[in-house]
Amino acid sequence: MATMQDVARLARVSVSTVSYVLTGARPISQATREKVLAAMAELDYQPHAMARGLASRRSRIVGLLLPMDERGLGATETAFVTGAAAAASAAGYHLVLSPVGVNDLDELRRLASQRMLDGALLMEVQLADPRVAVLQEVGVPLVLIGRTEDPSGLSYVDIDFDRTVRDAVDHLVGLGHRRIVYVNHSAAALTDGYGPALRTRDAFAAAMAGHGLAPLMIPAEDSAAGGRAAIAAAFAQAPDLTAVLAMNESAVFGILGELAGRGLAVPGDVSVVSMVTSPQVAELAAPALTAMTSPGSALGRIAVETLLRHVDADNGEIHQQLLPCVLEVRGSSGPPRTAAGTSTTGVGPARPAPDRTEVTARRRAATRRRA
Structure with a gap:
């Protein structure tokens, strides 16, 4: 050699x-x-x-700090990682995934102090994220994939949740839906200050208010069982719901399963739109999910490129960028049925369906059977 x-x-x-x-x-x-x-x-x-x-005095290593639980990485989350890894590799750097969350600050401080990382990317960002202060204290360049409550002075890339939610609500309202339920992440995520959960909650309320409609948000655990429980809770509060907007990839298949278990067709009885979702996940469902497609790969790439500018040039130039999810209409959304079996858009007959009285009776019967 x-x-x-x-x-x-x-x-x-x-x-x-x-x-x-x-x-x-x-x-x-x-x-x-x-x-x-x-x-x-x-x-x-x-x-x-x-x-x-x-x-x-460089390790040529950047760290992606991504808290993980027993669920691991889903297809949509993986897009962020692969986009970041490809950008790092193209620049001659290695990307190392580290499951460091807001409760692992001592570990983060040790990792940063050893100078093993030239820079760090933070994912799953909370509005008040203590990891930011630790990295700043040690002097490690950082970029957020997400945003804190006050991101001034920080470089970040994130999803434009206001526009994403507004576009999703506009799609459903444009189809004729008036009773729309939003299934969010868990109550714990909201309490802990998880940025996307809180921002979409507020954006949903604003988008519905813009159409003169009452918002209803249901938190859900990140699991199929959580999705089933969320739909049960939604019907308890809004038995006349005709559409579900969800930003919980782990729960969305439970949502579809619960609707099927209640004898409800998608989209005939209830439309479903999934937010921040990859095409791979959307196509797994039957029918395929209408989705606000995540720009995860692009955000991962832009985050690494921004971080390496900080590492290589050390010029302190702040970069802040939002990208919206893009609506891709598939088979899970359509106009709601009326008692006459026609669409509320007035553009023609829907496929034959029971009237709302029959649908409501069917829901109640399914609930009694499940009890």
């Missing part, structure tokens, strides 16, 4: 010159650089990554 000394001999330069070409620690003329690179190629020399890091 070729060594740095072998490269230096073939290129007829000093070993330190080879080191400077590798690390960029000192300026080297273009002619000398080309000789060294040609010698490396001829010898198939593979520089030792750790040695390069020590020489340049």
Whole structure:
């Protein structure tokens, strides 16, 4: 295996010159650089990554701090990670996933103090996220995929939740729905200050108010069982609901299962729209889910590019960007039925269906059977 000394001999330069070409620690003329690179190629020399890091005081590693539970990563979350990993690799960096949450501050402080990371990306951001202060205190460059309550002075990329929720509500209202229920993340997520849960809660209330409609939000545990329980709670409070808007990928299949268990067709009796969802997840459902498609891969890429500008240039330039989810209409949303079996949009007959009285009776019968 070729060594740095072998490269230096073939290129007829000093070993330190080879080191400077590798690390960029000192300026080297273009002619000398080309000789060294040609010698490396001829010898198939593979520089030792750790040695390069020590020489340049860089690890070439960025950390993605993503709290995880027993659910692991879903397809939509994975898009954020793969987008970030691809961008890091393209820039010659390694992305390391670390499950550091807001309750792991001592571990984060140790990790940051050891200078193993050139920079850090934070996901699952809370409105008051103590990880930010720890990284700032130690001096590690950081970028948020999400936002704190006051993100001034911080670089972040995030979903434009106001526009995303407004577009989803507009879609359902445009179809003729007037009783729409929003299934959010869990009550614990709301209490803990999880940014997306709180921002979408407020955005849903505002979007419904803009149409003169009453909002109803139901929190749900991040599981299929949580989705089933949320729909049961929704019908208890709004037995006349005709549409469900959900931002809980783990619960959405429980939502569909509970509707089917109650004898309700999607979208004939109840339309379902899933927010911040990947096409892969949307296509798993039957019918395929109308979804506000997540820009996760793009956000992961932009976050890494922003972070590396902080790491490489250290210019302190703040970058803040919001991207909305994009509506993709599939089979789970349609106009609500009326007693006459026609759509409320007035554009023609819907497929044959029982009237609302029969649907309500069917729901009550299903509830009695489940009791």
